[in-house]
Amino acid sequence: MAGVIGPRLYSCCNCRNEVAVHDDVISKTFQGGNGRAFLFSHAMNVVVGLKEDRQLMTGLHTVADVYCSDCREVLGWKYERAYEETQKYKEGKFILEKSKIVKENW
Numbered sequence: 417m418a419g420v421i422g423p424r425l426y427s428c429c430n431c432r433n434e435v436a437v438h439d440d441v442i443s444k445t446f447q448g449g450n451g452r453a454f455l456f457s458h459a460m461n462v463v464v465g466l467k468e469d470r471q472l473m474t475g476l477h478t479v480a481d482v483y484c485s486d487c488r489e490v491l492g493w494k495y496e497r498a499y500e501e502t503q504k505y506k507e508g509k510f511i512l513e514k515s516k517i518v519k520e521n522w
Contacts, residue, residue, distance in 0.1 A: 426454075426517040431487040433461050434520065436512060447473060448492060448513035459494075459510040461485045467496050475500045482510060491516045 424438035436456050446453040465481040470493075472479075478497035481490055492513050495506040 422521050424522055425520040426512065427520050428484040428487060428489055428491060429516050429518050430489040431484060432518070432520075433484050433486040435459055435461050435484065435491060435517060436510070438519075442509065446511055448511060448515075450513050450515045452514040453492060453511045454514060454517075455506070456510040456512055459491075459512065462491065462510075463488070464494050474503055477503065477506070482512070489516065 425434050426436040426438065427434050436459050440457045441454050442457055443455040446455050459482060461484070463483045463485050465483060467478050467480045470477055470479050476499045477495055479493040480496055482492050482494050483490055492511040494510050495508065498504050498506050
């Protein structure tokens with residue numbers, strides 16, 4: 417079917433595995449380890465690593481690194497727990513670093 421456009425997606429920069437849908441972007445103003453990062457409500461085709469406490473710019477959080485399920489590239493992290501009340505909205509959400517993902521179907 418010509419002219420049918422699928423959802424706007426983000427893929428792993430390394431292997432082009434689809435990891436997130438544009439509609440799941442909550443914020444584009446986050447900071448990752450390598451620069452700008454996006455906060456997503458969901459991620460797909462990723463593996464969540466071990467939980468650890470990490471001191472981030474917004475305080476102490478329990479996070480787990482997120483890897484591409486195909487090539488194991490580290491794409492960002494998942495917020496498992498926020499210790500400060502104002503940061504609770506991040507729990508269960510994903511940070512994907514802008515330098516690690518590429519746009520598809522734009």
